[in-house]
Amino acid sequence: MSQYQAVKGTRDIFPEEAARWKYIEGVVHTLASLYGFSEIRTPVFEYTELFQRGIGSTTDIVGKEMFTFQPDVKGRSLTLRPEMTAGVMRAALQSNLLSSAPVHKLYYIGELFRKERPQAGRQRQFSQFGAELLGVSSPAAVAEVITLMMQVFESLGLHGLKLRINSLGDTEDRLRYREALQAYFTPFHDILDEASKERLEKNPLRILDSKNPALQELIAGAPRLYDYLNEVSVQDFEKVLFYLAERNIAYEIDYRLVRGLDYYCNTAFEVTSSELGAQDAIGGGGRYDGLARELGSGSDVPASGFAVGMERLLITMEKQGLFAALDAQGPDVYIVVQQVDLADHGLQIACRLRKAGIKTEIDLAARSMKAQMREANRIKASYALFIGMAEYSAGLYSLKNLATSEQTTLPLDAVVQLLLAPAEKEQLNS
Template sequence: MKLQTVKGTKDILPSEIQKWHYIERTVRRVFERFGYEEIRTPVFEETSLFLRGIGETTDIVGKEMYTFQPDAASSESLTLRPEMTASVMRAYLQHGLRASAPITKVYYISELFRKERPQAGRQRQFWQFGCECIGSAAPEADAEVIALMSMIYRTLGVQNTVLRLNSLGNLETRKRYRDALREYLRPNYEKLDAISKERFEKNPLRILDSKNPDLADVIAAAPRIIDYLDTESKAHFETVQTYLKQFGIDYVIDFKLVRGLDYYSQTAFELQSADLGAQDALGGGGRYDGLAATLGEDKETPAVGFASGIERLIIVMEKLRLFDMLEKKVPMVMFISQSDAAREWTMTAAMQCRQAGIDADVDLLRRSFKAQMKESNRVGAHYAVIAGENELQSGKFQLKNLATSVQEELTFNEILEKLKIEK
């Protein structure tokens, strides 16, 4: 049996890594511009963190987690993280970060694991960048997080996106709305499909998300959560929108946007791309004021955040040709030897270049002179330094500019000085 990556996972080869570096670089820069600091948490956690944090009725917890028992003799259960928010909140509470600052703003770029059926833009190990802003219940925090996400995409040049926005209100409004929705749906119960019937009991809000065209009419006429918001939630939502307008960020209200995870409340948002298939959500997030409480914290811990899929972003950016300007890293100079003695010289000469901060490369295959020249060209080196018996005798080497084919005779020190200026 051949060894290969397991279902839903993939290698990121050197030929592709530049795209990742470019995205990571850009993402970090924008996060830091907003005053966010990076946080890194373990890839696995106690299973109960996700059970409590994400919600037992969600698909993630129900069937998508990689859960294992490291020790057969113990009942300890661990899980590869399926998302970051619960882990970040755990870290925030564990280290008492609220005590060291009134607000905590952290970002992450991490790999996550969910055991779903893979398809384009949906892997079992996948990467997300995102942030959590913990400590503020004010709509300013919501607005800033949305603006931050939006600025990342704008900086990367991603277009053809739609920002969908909704408010889920607080816990009570959500509950009142859920009841109202059930009352509305009850007479139509027989029209619902099997999945919706199941949701009717567990989480009727998710029926609104159904793609079944037969339900479109029923859904369109359903009561809207916005009409059930209490005055405080309503004011919060309106303030968020006012800021978005002031920032020049376009959005559409979508009352069907409920998001899958239980911990969301108040603002919910999602960014869709027209350049993706069925998995068209590039990123999404919202407010989750109740999460800390479900993890056992008794102090109020309001928070907002978003998460964004990197594999999907890459698909979109490839389609939009946003990577075309990336250039392959090339060595400044390639050392080429013509004899055994010369090879020894090129090895140490290349080392001296590197110590001087110059990107240098040298033949490790003991290949022919010609093959070394071809290799310099293949890797795109700017210069070749040619060393043979004559050069070793005279102490002067050929420095060849591979773009212009112009060649000059210089001592090694002169070569070093010249390359230092060019680097």
């Protein structure tokens, strides 16, 4: 145990895992761009008020989970971003993006910070990728965002994910529903737990989210938000569902799904993975037209978005064995020299192979052949290239396929050609 260790709720990502991150990020970049989304990178900290206004002061995130600090006595309070959407919207409003063009499709990958007690699938520093589609109020916008998210999952090979969806209606719908809920729950005030009692006043919708077993029966009997939606909201929701069905995206309507953040309206959705344990939400999102107004824009800005938790995605993929091929990737060739005098020549060859675009590894510690071979095996090199005295004097090299143990002796040009062949094939395939 070393003296210093990573801060609670943070972790190191070592090379093998980093390769997995890169792979996922690559898929995200490719698909986002395929759908016409462009990357945005916003600061990891913002003025604290941004999150207080944007996310909502009644939420747990703002209430008790933010890493907030004061840079100096005069400075304004700052907070490490606990979610992405507020920052993206701030950036859009600040630079008047929507005056330059009516529609903006943005995506991001970045780190977030929440001061929660760590547990499976939950850390204090974590990462999300997501997309925000600004300026379009049509149900096609939410559908587009959901479709992109689901295609990322599909491309990564995930299966068994569950998409749940609901409509939260517009502001007036929710106001009426809120009253109905309060009227329903108030007689049962004594049965409610502390948290729910508080929510009864501040945000009764979130009582529906409670996992408290003692309340499940009561919650099941509560009035449905869906029944309080006006005509327009219903039509909007139906249209979203229509798009999903048309695209063969399986969903399940969950009338009790409400999202934690205050800014959602109309469509809200969540994707869960059964591989995750208690924290089973792998992604979620919805429509948040009111956020811009909250942030001081004169009016609402129609907006739809989703966010996916990278760590939870990684866990799910690992459990489903989706990294097997990636993990098996090693260098193309490992150079093995017979004796120390040939080490420099080996290094020369390594340089030449690398310049030719061949992933090449070589022992820098002048170890025995056996040690070199073990290393080649350990790092899963495809081939070993032997340089011995006999070959050296003849200008030849022995190339051994480490999977089949076949070995041939040939000049360097032929070696390069042979090693390059499978790499080219791979490129054609991808």
